Amino acid sequence: MKNNVVSLFSGGGGLDLGFVAEGYNIIWAIDNDMNAVTTYKKNLGSHIICDDINKIDINLVPHADVVIGGPPCQSFSLAGKRDVEDERGQLVWRYIHIIDHVKPKAFVFENVTGLLSAKNSNGEKVIELLKIAFKEIGYNVTQKVMNAADYGVPQRRKRVILVGLRMGEFVFPEPTHSEEGLGLKKYISVEEALGDLPQPTFDENRLVEFYCNPLNDYQRCMRNGDFVSEHFFPQMSELDKYIIKHVKPGGNYMDIPSSVASERIRRLQREGGHTTCYGRMHPSKPSYTINTYFNRPNVGCNIHYKEDRLITVREALRLQSFPDDYKIVSTSKQGRNLIVGNAVPPLLARVIANCLKKYLWEN
Numbered sequence: 353m354k355n356n357v358v359s360l361f362s363g364g365g366g367l368d369l370g371f372v373a374e375g376y377n378i379i380w381a382i383d384n385d386m387n388a389v390t391t392y393k394k395n396l397g398s399h400i401i402c403d404d405i406n407k408i409d410i411n412l413v414p415h416a417d418v419v420i421g422g423p424p425c426q427s428f429s430l431a432g433k434r435d436v437e438d439e440r441g442q443l444v445w446r447y448i449h450i451i452d453h454v455k456p457k458a459f460v461f462e463n464v465t466g467l468l469s470a471k472n473s474n475g476e477k478v479i480e481l482l483k484i485a486f487k488e489i490g491y492n493v494t495q496k497v498m499n500a501a502d503y504g505v506p507q508r509r510k511r512v513i514l515v516g517l518r519m520g521e522f523v524f525p526e527p528t529h530s531e532e533g534l535g536l537k538k539y540i541s542v543e544e545a546l547g548d549l550p551q552p553t554f555d556e557n558r559l560v561e562f563y564c565n566p567l568n569d570y571q572r573c574m575r576n577g578d579f580v581s582e583h584f585f586p587q588m589s590e591l592d593k594y595i596i597k598h599v600k601p602g603g604n605y606m607d608i609p610s611s612v613a614s615e616r617i618r619r620l621q622r623e624g625g626h627t628t629c630y631g632r633m634h635p636s637k638p639s640y641t642i643n644t645y646f647n648r649p650n651v652g653c654n655i656h657y658k659e660d661r662l663i664t665v666r667e668a669l670r671l672q673s674f675p676d677d678y679k680i681v682s683t684s685k686q687g688r689n690l691i692v693g694n695a696v697p698p699l700l701a702r703v704i705a706n707c708l709k710k711y712l713w714e715n
Contacts, residue, residue, distance in 0.1 A: 355712050358413060358454055360421035360447060362400055364680070364691035365392045366672065367420050367462065370701020372396065374709065380414050387687035391680050406442050410453050417712060419454055422462040423447050444482065451516075452489040457712055458522075460704055461514040462696055465497055468512060482514070491516035494524065498700065501638045502527035504537070505673045505697045506545035506570065509641045513704065517711055525707040540570050542657045543635035545670050547571070552585045552664050573699075574670055576677045582688075583666035586647045595630060596649060596660050602634035604653070616650075628653040633663075639671045644693030647685065668692045673699035 359368050359381035368378050381400035383389050389402040401408075423443035451459055461482075470478040479495070486493045493516045500509040503525075515522040530536045548571045550563045559579040566572040588596070591612070599607045604627055605620045620629060628640045631653030645651035646668045654662050663671075665688060669678060672695055682688040 355417040355457075355709075356414075357418045357420060358416040358450075358456070359400075360405065360419065360450060361423055361443075362392055362421060363388045363694050365396045366674070366695030366698050367460070367701045368392075368396055369674070369678075369698040370696070370703075371418075371420060371705040373698065373702050374705035376418065376705060379416060382408070385687075385690070387682040387684070388691050391682065391691055394679050394681050405450075406446055410450060413450055413454055415454055415456075417457050418708070419451055419456045419459040420462075421447070421460075444478075445485070448482075448485050448489065451486070451491070455518075457518055458708055459491070459514075459516045460708070461516070463512050465510050465512055468497075479512075486514075486516050490518055492518075492521045494522045496524045498524070498704075499527075500673075500697045500700045501539050502529055503700050503703045504529055504540060504570070505638075505671075505699050506540035506542060507639045507642060507671045507673075507697065509697065509700075511696070511700075515704070515708070520711055520714060522708070522711060525703055528703075539638050541636045542633045542639050542671070544568050544570055545574075545639075546657070546663075546667050548575070549580065549583065549667065549670070552583050552661075552666075554585055556584045558584070574673070574676050576675055580666055580676050581679055582669060583664045586662040586664060588649075588662060592649050592662075593660065596632070596655050596662075599630060599632040599655055601632055601657055602637070603632055604628065605630040631655060633657040642668050642671050642693055644686075644690050646693060647689055665689070665692060673697040 354375055354377040356379045357371055357376045359378055362368060362381040362383045372378060378399060382403055382405055384404050386402050389400055392400045468479055472478060483493050493514050495512060495514045497510050498513050500507050528537055529539050531539055548564055548567050550560050553560050559581055560583045561579050566575050595608055595612060598609055605617050608617050608630060620626060630649050632655035633639050633653055635657040640653040643652045646654045646663060649655055649662060656663055669692055672692060680688050680691055
């Protein structure tokens, strides 16, 4: 029998895709971003609603075996106050209230590593307040910073994962991949992830046909058809085109010539820091974190490893481990980028979902 799942702060469904792939049944989901909800419906089903989680009737949330999801990170500086007048601060406590209402056998809570250092106005660590609150409603909580690259995702993406169980204590799965291998598989590289994709199109709505068969196991895992969507050239200014030509694979702003009149670039070159800024991906290594601004060269390492351009939406999806039949429905470019950059890599979600099965069986 399948385990039923409630999904909170679902976004475009990265976590959900991983759980579905492992045989779980998502029965209810919620997000307040209409673009994300429309995209979720396109790929996962109509069991999601678009609403404010603080305002819905909690009795609408069905009982389930598992609850997954994590509140947006901007709430954490206020989380410990439990201030009913502050909606952002309430998100994390609302999550706990819903867990208490649904009473699942287990929950999976995902968020940024900034959660580990976040404090409330009283100087208390939010992560410790969370664990206390979960314990008060009957859950044993285990935490781990998981790097997606350690589990077969071609991206260095670290996230805090909390897993709570009513019975027993969750033990996180061991990494399957590492930088050098050393008894494990080697990290999946950018070129391994993207090397079979065809040339992008200039038409956002056009499907692009593959020109070759998959070249490795990761590509075979992603591929499920002869055509791919969301694979179009990102818009770039003439200045950005000039800058990109000078950045070598694995390089960054240090490669940009002094002829570019930018005080920000000069400051970075003088003072250092932000090493991924104006970065070009290295073909033989995983990408850095895919953020919500991967359509810009100055916010993260978003330059294609071989071609003088930024990565496409499809390439960002590949690096996030979304399958090639995943389609985005958005009224804006930034709405589309938010869906991709905020997502949990489905392959990482699948690793967690698979490991969780034995605990649910024991319960």
